[in-house]
Amino acid sequence: EDKVVQSPLSLVVHEGDTVTLNCSYEVTNFRSLLWYKQEKKAPTFLFMLTSSGIEKKSGRLSSILDKKELSSILNITATQTGDSAIYLCASQGAQKLVFGQGTRLTINP
C-alpha cells in the first residue's frame, strides 16, 4: 500500500529560526512529490518535485527530492509567525495523490 510519512508531526520554534521538515514515501509508479501549506482552509500549493537533487526555491522556502532515499525535505529560513501552518507532503503515484499526516509548525514571536 502506498504510504507517505512526515516528521516531525509537530514543531515549535522561535521567529527567525530555520526549520527542516521531512517526508518519506513508498509509492508505486512514483511520478512526483508535492508540498502544500494548510492554514485554516484547504491546502495551497508550494512545490512539485520530479527530479532528484534539484532544489526548488520560493523566497524563504526551498525543497529538494532524493529519489534514492525516497525522501524530500522542505526548508524554511528566517521563519515568521505567518509561516505557522500545517505542511503537507503528498506523493503522486499512477492513480492518485497520497498525503502524509502533515507537520504542524508553530512559530512563536
Added chain:
Amino acid sequence: GAVVSQHPSRVICKSGTSVKIECRSLDFQATTMFWYRQFPKKSLMLMATSNEGSKATYEQGVEKDKFLINHASLTLSTLTVTSAHPEDSSFYICSANRQNQETQYFGPGTRLLVL
C-alpha cells in the same frame, strides 16, 4: 496558479437529510477532479476520483451510494452526502488538475456539521 471554488463553505444539517457540495474550476477545464475528506488534526484522505462524463472511482471503504459524485461538465463536480449522519461531519475538499498537469489545486473546502 489555478482557481477552484467550492460551495457552500459551511453547512449544518439535520441527520437524515442530503447535502450537495459543488466544486468548480473557475479558470480552467478539469477532466479530473478529486474529493477528499479531512478529520480534525488528520491528513487528507482521498474519497473518490471524479471523471467528466463517466462514473467516479471510489477509494476502498467509501460507500458510493452514500457519497454520490457527478461530474457533468469540465468545470463542475458535485458531491452529495445522502442521508447524512453525525459521523459524516467533516471537512470536505475538492481539487482539480489542469489538463496534462499533475499539480492538484484545491478548493477552499466545505465544513459539514450533521446534527
